[in-house]
Amino acid sequence: MAINLKKLSAKQDLLAGGHAACAGCTGPTVIRQALLAAETPVVCGCATGCMEVTTTLYPFTSWRTPFIHSAFENSAATMSGVETAFRALRRKGRVPDREIGFIAFGGDGGTYDIGLQSLSGMLERGHKMLYICYDNEAYMNTGIQRSSATPKGAETTTAQAGSVKAGKDQNRKDLTAIVIAHNPAYVAQAVPSLPNDFMTKVQEALKADGPSFINVLAPCHRGWRCKPDTGIEIAQLAVETCFWPLFKWERPGRLTITYKPKEKRPVAEWIKLQGRFKHLEEPRNRHIIDELQAEVDRKWNELLAMEAATQAAQSKAG
């Protein structure tokens, strides 16, 4: 199924303008693309965070879909309640008998960290809903604190770069792999800089027979210390460096890399555009760039191997 951008551009935006997100924020772009891609009516939820507080400033709302926010760590649990109610009421004839999609949004703090249990529960129970993580690699709404999605070496307000420290000590958590370990119906990674790729994945995820998850890298210029108009460019460079590979994983276990850079660029090029890595230019911190590159290579090679293995297994079985 190909996305027809021309056609989609004629559709009503389901996230209205006038919200309070920062100029240049890629979060609303992620939401707008997801909602444009949906082919049925959708009910959305969002964890506490930037995308929730900026879109629902009472008495206003940007959501032209039904929307619920309840707390930070429970977007998946809250939406599993909504989805279950839909199944119950549809069966009983108390809501119209038509398809509705369910999308839970959450930032990386609300998904990788405090909401991980709630996400895992939703995946394990098999709710037919899509969880979209807009991953901006730190707690941006509360003031750029380190999360488990923050890459090694990045400076945050709680993992600072100083005379003895060089930002975050640890590598980021591979949440997408953790989600795949649940064997849900559909898993993918995406970026807002390649809308065809992302929106195709949203459509596939919403059609999948079970829980689905899309992890979207969503640059935050406030936290990444870059220019407000560079978010999309930096997202694309994350893909070109293989820092953020684009792939999809479909049950029962077929991994497809959906975009392979013609030339894999060094991660240093991606880092260079972001002030949060500025201290890595100092000679005493240079080794961290090498370590980051090694981690990117390890993950990318692992992904290539996994693609080859699962595709081979599938064609053998098929």
Place this chain on the structure above:
Amino acid sequence: MSKLISLTGNDAAAHALRQSRPDVAAAYPITPQTELMHKFAEFVANGQVDTDMILVESEHSAMSAAIGSSAAGARTFTATSANGMALMWEMLYIAASSRLPIVMPEVNRALSGPINIHCDHSDTMGARDAGWIQLFCENSQEAYDTTIQAFRIAEHPDVLLPVMICYDGFIISHTNEPVAMLDDAVVAKFVGEYTPARKLLDVDNPYTFGPLDLPEWYFEHKRQQIEAMRKAPAIIEAVGKEFGALSGRTYEFMEGYRMEDAEVVLVALGSTCGTAREAVDVVRESGIKAGLLKLRAFRPFPIARVRSALSKARVVGVFDRSVSFGIEGGPLYHEVRSSLYGGTTPVLPFVYGLGGRDIRVEQIAQAYRTLDEAAKRGVKERDVEFIGLRDA
């Protein structure tokens, strides 16, 4: 009509839930609530109720899923105890402020630590300001009757608040007692259909639930919650009366025992009230004009009704099954004392039964004697008296 059968409090509540025909139930195990959900799951497995169960991975998610389901437009319940409710704490407030009529049996159990699985009221007392209606039950029959009434109270358009049905862990939850059940059809008609004005699943009329509420509006929304709680007493009474017409068991806001001429009065909650009635009879034989005031609702707390019910008392004792550290007497004591503010009746605090320590007729009889003595000696105020506690 009514069938009398032997049921534990948990089974009685499970039957009431089945007959109230919920659409969705969120469940997570914790003693002593577990057997309620076992029984309900049995009803679901045998097709005796058409309810979708969400078997969540924590109580936090149980209340979160219940919030989603209720906002979606489904009649929703969950159940819990003690630490389970403590884990829900954040979501209790959000359920109430979102005005979602979720119903929750809360089987009273001591809150850790130290860890203890037996009855006291520390769990629900801590949640008294969460915005839930809290109704206490004395026995299995009341657990059954109150659960049925809870849906009517919660879903009433003037109220739209979640309701907690509090009954004592093990003492009620695990004890078989004769319970008069109503016919399924009678309960179904009494409870009716849940038809919320706004629901998430109305995709043609999208609503935003749970927006960011800054200083410009938050206060007004809290005021609306306060007003809903103010309207709740009339609805609780009306539903109790209507239920009485149906079952022969009318429920009032409170229940007195030998209060007509009572001068020495104890105020208590829950299963202890049954024991206290015996104690009233015992001490009346020795000439003490004893009486018992059993409160059914802790939230909303019926201040004017309590004041009026205690207007003739010479001395009032309050039995708390929980404590508030750093102040003498427990939560019930302070509410009763507030109710009598401006009067001269001494109100004296007792704390008993923490962590499931048994309370016996003789101990309550002794409390009546203590109160009688205190009144005679003109005691106006004293520190809390602990009942059944080692001296060490």
